[in-house]
Amino acid sequence: MSISIKQLFGRKPKSSSIAKQRLKLVITQDRLDVDDRVMTRLHHELAEVLAKYFEFSANSVKMNLKQEGNSYILVADFPYTKFHDLNVRQ
Template sequence: MGFFSKKKQSSSVAKDRLKLVLIHDRANCNTELLEMMKQEIIDVISRYMEIDEKGLEINLGTTSSEYENGIVPALYANIPIRNMRAPAKRT
């Protein structure tokens, strides 16, 4: 049983990687662009709250769309929040 579970896990990982590559290709979003967006998201959110950057996950996935007649790329973010920041005073 252990032999088959390892093979299934390996094939599952490969399938997930292939899906990710296809999603990135369809969204026309390379790794460098995704990292740039991730850093900008961190910069903006950090103005309003203290976040746990080590736990931050930003990924491309898919979602359904009535406008595109099917599946379209979607940006998903999991951003652990440590504390809210006090609002900055405007001058």
């Protein structure tokens, strides 16, 4: 977030903070031993299920693993445009 605010003011983010951010992400994946293919599959399967309920564009979806203390958190952003009313559809 802080990076995008700085970008608004026309300042380039420090490369050291970019490095730290990228490292944190990749190391979390390394530690969990998460395979890229597994993440991609999870991504697709989640999208498949959620598409039944929401309308969203596939390329707006973001999935990340985060570490907080000793636990890992899977954060998935599915910015949706419309909620399907399942009752109406039937």
